[in-house]
Amino acid sequence: MTNGIDEGAGFKLVAIGGGGGVSQVLQGMQPYHGNLTGVIAVTDTGRSTGVARELGGIPAPGDLRNTLAKLARDPDDLLARLMQYRFVAPTLPALDGMAFGNLLIAALAQMTGDFGQAITIISTMLACRATILPVATVDAHLCAELADGSLVETELAVRGLNKPPLARLFLKPASAPANPAVLAAISEADLIVLGPGSFFTSVLASLLFDGMIDALRTSKARIVFVCNTTTQPGQTDGMNVYAHIDHLVALLGPGTLTSALINRSEDLDPAILAAYAAEGVHLLEPDDQELARIAAHGVTPLVRNLTETPSGKRELWNKQDTIRHDPALIGMALWKLILDQRL
Numbered sequence: 001m002t003n004g005i006d007e008g009a010g011f012k013l014v015a016i017g018g019g020g021g022v023s024q025v026l027q028g029m030q031p032y033h034g035n036l037t038g039v040i041a042v043t044d045t046g047r048s049t050g051v052a053r054e055l056g057g058i059p060a061p062g063d064l065r066n067t068l069a070k071l072a073r074d075p076d077d078l079l080a081r082l083m084q085y086r087f088v089a090p091t092l093p094a095l096d097g098m099a100f101g102n103l104l105i106a107a108l109a110q111m112t113g114d115f116g117q118a119i120t121i122i123s124t125m126l127a128c129r130a131t132i133l134p135v136a137t138v139d140a141h142l143c144a145e146l147a148d149g150s151l152v153e154t155e156l157a158v159r160g161l162n163k164p165p166l167a168r169l170f171l172k173p174a175s176a177p178a179n180p181a182v183l184a185a186i187s188e189a190d191l192i193v194l195g196p197g198s199f200f201t202s203v204l205a206s207l208l209f210d211g212m213i214d215a216l217r218t219s220k221a222r223i224v225f226v227c228n229t230t231t232q233p234g235q236t237d238g239m240n241v242y243a244h245i246d247h248l249v250a251l252l253g254p255g256t257l258t259s260a261l262i263n264r265s266e267d268l269d270p271a272i273l274a275a276y277a278a279e280g281v282h283l284l285e286p287d288d289q290e291l292a293r294i295a296a297h298g299v300t301p302l303v304r305n306l307t308e309t310p311s312g313k314r315e316l317w318n319k320q321d322t323i324r325h326d327p328a329l330i331g332m333a334l335w336k337l338i339l340d341q342r343l
Helices: 019-029 047-056 062-070 078-084 100-112 115-128 181-186 198-205 212-218 239-254 270-277 290-296 327-342
Strands: 013-017 036-040 131-134 141-146 151-153 164-172 192-194 224-225 261-265 300-304
Touching: 013 019, 013 198, 019 036, 019 062, 019 239, 019 327, 036 062, 036 181, 036 270, 047 100, 047 239, 062 115, 062 131, 078 100, 078 115, 115 131, 131 181, 141 198, 151 164, 164 192, 164 198, 181 212, 192 300, 192 327, 198 239, 212 239, 224 239, 224 327, 239 261, 239 327, 261 327, 290 300, 300 327
Parallel strands: 013 036, 013 192, 036 131, 192 224, 224 261, 261 300
Antiparallel strands: 141 151, 141 164
C-alpha cells in the first residue's frame, strides 16, 4: 500500500460509516473540493428503519436517508425536509414515527428491483453535493459474540444496553458482498476517512462486508480514523481512545490505518458533562501516555479540538445524544492533513 496524494486526477475523498458521522465529514470538506463520496452503513434495525426493512426486504435505509437529506443541494428544500419528515400516527404503531424517506427508498427499491439504483435516483432528485453509496446492496444483519460467549443477532441487539462487552462482530449471511461501486471508489481514493459514529454498529459493521478489508489494505489512500468524542452505551462502555484504535488495527491489519483525528476539548461545561455521564456517556480524554501507545501502534495521533460547543443535552428520536463533532473543524483538520502530505 502506498499512502500518497494523486494531484493529477483531482483529489478524491471517501468517508465510511453511519449517516451522522459521514455527513459531518462531507459537510466539513465541502469548502475545499467537490470530489467526495460517502459510504453508508446498512445494517441498522432501529424502529423506523427496521419496519422499512421488513416492508421492502431491503438493507437499512435510515442512515442513507439522513445522509442524502443533509447533503442535498438545498437541505431546506421541500423534498429534503420531506425525506426527514416522520409520520404522527399513534393509532398505527408501525407507522408512528416512520420517516417518509425510508418508505420512499423502500418503494423505489421494489419498483426498480435495485437498492443501489433507488439511492442513486433519490440522490439525483436532491442534487446531492457528494456521491452517496450504500456499503452493500444485500439484505444482511449484524450479529455479535459477547465476552461471555453468548450470541446476539440484529443491530438493535448488538447495541443493546446492560450486556457483556462485544467480543466479535459478524454478518448473516457471512459472505455478504460489498457494493462493487464502493470497492471501486476505495481503489481510486486519495484519502479514506473512517468515522465518526457508532463504532461497532456503523464503522466496524461497514468493514465486515466481503471485499472491504482487502480493498482498504490495497488502497493507495491514506486512511484516517475520526475517533468519537465520548463512549457510547451498549457499545464502547469503558473503552478509551487507544482501545478504539486497537480494535481497528486488529481488523485492518498493521500498516493500513495511518492516522487518527482525536478530540481534546477545552472549557466544556462540567454540568453538561455530568448530565451525559449520568446516562453512561463519558468524554474521551486521552493523555500523553495514551497518545504514545497509539503512536507505537503505527498510527499517528492528530489531536485537535473538534467539537461543537454544546448548549445542553438534546432529545433525539430513538437515539442517544452525545457531544458532537463540528463539521467545519473536521474539515479544516482533514484539509490540513491533505496539505501537509502535499508539501
